[in-house]
Every structure is written in C-alpha cells, then in structure tokens.
Amino acid sequence: MYFSKQDIDNRRARLAPKWNEVLTKGEAVLVYAGAPIQKPGGLDNTYTYLPHPSYYWLTGRRREEEVILYSVDTGWIEFQKVLGKETAFWEGEKQDVLVDTPGKSLVDLDAFLKQFTTVYKLGQTSDYKKEGKAFTLNTLLDQTRRVKDDAEIKLIRHIADIAVHGYKKIAEVLRPGITERDIQIAYEAEIFRNGAHTTPYDSIVGSGPNAAILHFAPSQRVVGEQELVLVDAGADIYDYCVDITRTFISSGEMESRQKALYQLVKLVQDSCTKMTKPGVYWRDVHNKAAALFTEGLLHLGILKGNLSDLIAQEVVYMFFPHGLGHLVGLRVRDTGQEENLHPKTYFGARLRVDIQLEPGHLITMEPGMYFIKPLLEDEDNKKKFKECINWEELNHWMNIGGVRIEDNLLLTDSGNDNLTAAIPKISI
C-alpha cells in the first residue's frame, strides 16, 4: 500500500511536540473524518465521500465519521467504525483503510470524552471555529502536514508519471477538427488506464479564444488550424494529486504573436522557478512574475509608457489576474488557505497562499498571460487603463486566447525539484 504504519507514526511524532506546547493537561483535540454529503434533493444519493485531509493524513484511513483524539495525558487514540453487513453487499470490500491500526469503537467516544475539561474539534466538523486555541492547533497541523514525507513524495511522483501518459496522448490526438471534449476524453481515458483513481478537479480544455477563460469546461467546440489549446488537467490517487497545465498548438508552428506570448510565459516560469527556494516568501515570487510580465507586455507593445509607472499601476492584472501558485499534493488546494484569514492582494491578485517556503513544501508554479474579454472590454477598466494599454495593438491579440504553463515544485534544502518536468513543453 502507499503508506505504512511507520509513516503514520512519524507524522504523529512530528506534530505532537508542537501541540504539546499549546495544550495543557485535561485538554483534548479531536480530528474528524466527516460524513458523506447528500446531493440536493438526492435522498440517499451522496457525493463521492472524501475524508477530511487532516484526518486522512493522521491515520491513513478514509472511513467516514471516524475520529482521532490526541491529549497530553493519553497520546493518540483512534475511534473507528466497524462496517455493517449491508455495506458488504452494496459496496463490496471497501478500500478505505490504507493503514490498519488498533483503535477503540466509535460508539465509546462520548463516554471517553467525559474525562477532559476542554475538547478542541478540528477536521470535518461544523464545531471548528477559526479562532482561539482551536485555530492555533489547526494551523500547527496544517504547517506540519504541508511538509511532505517520503511516502507522499513517492506517491505524487507516481501520479506525475501517470499524467505524463495523459499528456503524451494529447500530443498524439491533437489536430484541427478534434473537439475540446474529445481531448478531455483522450486524456482522462489514458490516465485511468494507467492507474489514476480520478481527476483532482474538473479538467480544463480551452481552444482558441476559450484558452483565455481560466477554468474553462471543455465544450464541443471544434479546434481550428494553428490555434492555442490550453489543457489544465491533473491525476489523483486517494486524494493525492498533481495539477498541471500545458499549452499546445493545434497544427504547424505558432505564428509570431502566439510564439511571443508562449516565450514570455516560459521566461517568467523559468525565472520564478529559479527563485523558488526555502526561506523565500511566495508573495515575492508572485511579485517577480508580475513585474516580468509587465516588462514583457511593454516590449510587445501591448502596454505603453514607463515601466515603473506601469508596475505601480498594477495594469498587469488585466492579463495575469491570478496568483502564481498554490500548495498542492494532498488535494489540489493543499493547506495554506485556512490560516490566511485576510488574503492580501498583490498586483491585483488575491494570493491563496502567503507563506515563507520550507523544504518539503509542494507548490504549483503557474504563470499565465491571457486576453480575457470580460476584463479588457469592461468600461471601468478601459477608463482606468486608458493611458497604459495600447488599445489599437491589443486588437491584434484579442482572439489568441492565452497561455498558461503549470508545474509542481517540491522545495528541497537548497532549491526545488520539478516533479512534473517530464511532461513535454513546446521548445521555441
């Protein structure tokens, strides 16, 4: 299996000393797995069950409603659920216990809790509030579990290899006349064939102008000649995943504007990847990307005026409206958001993750440049950036769509290791 009992023990041993500094005798922490969520109006029909990632990380178990307890007095105790006979014939042998550890029965939990003066509830529970000691404990948990261990990295590398097959399949099938939907089907069939359990998010396939729509759902649009095709699609095994984007050309070589755009995004990705090291604040890497993009847009003649004024006016938001990346690994949005209670904006983009990087973090590096009609045709934006954008020149770019290139960087002691490097990029 993917994780051993030793892996789980090591995770708990990393976290317990941090919690011990905050907890006093008589206090306990519970981390809840959570229950399946019913579909609206669906009677007994639920969404695919996903355990809370903190519970799953601490136990290697994916069984609904379970809880793990920690206190200074007792250490770790699992409260587990025994599956009823009904499950056996409706659902068969469930693959929901990846690491089998001894525990107490869930029905004994309430009685057990009577010995504690205070219980802090984390994980999938409506009792969790982002304040006080519970918030501190949760932040410590998130900070600990975002440092990936060897078993997690091994699994994520394996998932990246699966995605390589998917992206190679896209390169094989891509041609004018294929639909966005057919590209999605070809990719997903290939990753499932190679062992993925699911996709970590709805696959994005945007061709031509659709490439400018950040989270575009693949449509029946037929891909034309010499169009950019942006594919942002990952792969998932038991909630571990990669989040990858490549931008392709549907036929022939890129024409000069497409090529210039691709080269700019690639240059920003390369420069920012070099900066991504332990000790660096992620916001500084994002800001570097925004400054380089501003400079690039000025060189291309899409912006006009003085570089430092353009940077100060944050006009780059019109072409790069999202953050440079987010933590990834255990789910497509790994930790980093929860503790960022009042996200700040940098160059107009609200950063999901505003942390200092450490070895073991896994973060996406996803610069993108887009020609987004709802932004560029908005009357307020047109007024605001009247003097910064060369609107006449912009007309020549409006239907190009966009380019995003996204990789997953594992922070090492001195720099980073690109886990998705084997997925080919266009070399121009």
Ligand code: GLY
């Ligand atoms: N796959 C969506 C994103 O890159 O954030």
Ligand code: MN
């Ligand atoms: Mn993505």
Ligand code: MN
């Ligand atoms: Mn991403």
